Amino acid sequence: RPAQLPHDEQAVQQERLGGAVGLAGRCALVTGAAGGIGRAVVTGLVSAGAGVVLGDLDRDRCAAAAAEIEAAGLPGRVVPAEVDVTDPNAWSKFARTARRHFGYPTLLVNNAGVLGRQGLETITADEWDRVVNVSQRGTWLGMQTVVPSMHLAGRGAIVNVSSVFGQIGSGAAFAYHGAKGAVAAMTRAAAVELARAGIRVNAVSPGMVRTPMTTGLPEQFVTDFVAATPMRRMATPYEIAAAVLFLLSDDASFVTGTDLIVDGGYAAR
Numbered sequence: 001r002p003a004q005l006p007h008d009e010q011a012v013q014q015e016r017l018g019g020a021v022g023l024a025g026r027c028a029l030v031t032g033a034a035g036g037i038g039r040a041v042v043t044g045l046v047s048a049g050a051g052v053v054l055g056d057l058d059r060d061r062c063a064a065a066a067a068e069i070e071a072a073g074l075p076g077r078v079v080p081a082e083v084d085v086t087d088p089n090a091w092s093k094f095a096r097t098a099r100r101h102f103g104y105p106t107l108l109v110n111n112a113g114v115l116g117r118q119g120l121e122t123i124t125a126d127e128w129d130r131v132v133n134v135s136q137r138g139t140w141l142g143m144q145t146v147v148p149s150m151h152l153a154g155r156g157a158i159v160n161v162s163s164v165f166g167q168i169g170s171g172a173a174f175a176y177h178g179a180k181g182a183v184a185a186m187t188r189a190a191a192v193e194l195a196r197a198g199i200r201v202n203a204v205s206p207g208m209v210r211t212p213m214t215t216g217l218p219e220q221f222v223t224d225f226v227a228a229t230p231m232r233r234m235a236t237p238y239e240i241a242a243a244v245l246f247l248l249s250d251d252a253s254f255v256t257g258t259d260l261i262v263d264g265g266y267a268a269r
């Protein structure tokens with residue numbers, strides 16, 4: 001496996017997330033948060049003092065992740081919630097859980113995503129729907145469900161997790177490219193639509209990150225990707241979470257409609 005930052009360096013990265021400005025006491029929803037990038041985002045938000053509802057498909061994985069974060073004794077709070085982001089009713093329930101625990105949600109991270117690796121010629125309609133529904137429909141439903149609370153609160157910040165694959169081709173993963181490109185386009189459209197309401201909408205586009213999503217990939221694919229990455233390594237989930245937390249924070253108060261690429265230089269070549 002390609003080189004990664006040492007473990008103690010990751011602990012420092014995690015600790016730094018607590019410095020994000022203006023998130024203490026805020027109510028946040030994060031999807032796809034039982035592991036990987038989403039879980040790192042939740043840890044960062046709780047470190048910064050937010051009340052977070054940690055959403056994912058499986059109730060037990062959510063509960064386990066929330067219990068571990070809670071046990072770290074960070075300043076904020078975390079509550080687990082089972083949610084399928086493709087289901088509007090599940091979103092309504094998710095938002096109600098957030099309001100009940102922490103008041104009107106003013107922070108939203110649409111992070112849930114699934115990787116489909118088939119190309120344009122081989123992908124089935126079912127596989128297309130699976131990939132596009134989680135990333136594109138899920139991101140739209142999330143924004144549509146939570147924005148009314150942001151209107152009531154008079155402010156809000158949303159980060160949608162896209163991918164470098166939303167911007168460049170790879171010769172495979174056709175639906176994933178389409179879904180992530182749509183996430184970036186919806187981010188810009190929502191940013192313009194919601195700017196006057198004091199709601200900022202941005203995207204983060206990671207390169208290759210070490211998470212459960214990438215640990216199942218063929219060795220050669222990962223090795224080739226890292227070789228094509230100018231920084232010659234994968235990101236840690238905390239390096240992506242740091243970009244998400246910046247965009248949610250008051251330090252990004254004039255930033256909306258942008259797509260922050262966090263890829264070690266991959267897309268710059």
Ligand SMILES: NC(=O)c1ccc[n+]([C@@H]2O[C@H](COP(=O)([O-])OP(=O)(O)OC[C@H]3O[C@@H](n4cnc5c(N)ncnc54)[C@H](O)[C@@H]3O)[C@@H](O)[C@H]2O)c1
Nearest residue numbers: 032036037057084085111112113163206208209211212213
């Ligand atoms: N890991 C990478 O290299 C990488 C690169 C670019 C973008 N991303 C994106 O980052 C995000 C997080 O991915 P990750 O790498 O942490 O992978 P991950 O597989 O660890 O996390 C994705 C999570 O989404 C959840 N999920 C899937 N379908 C869902 C649904 N219908 N409703 C609710 N939750 C659902 C999964 O259970 C999982 O916990 C994804 O959107 C992914 O596409 C990842």
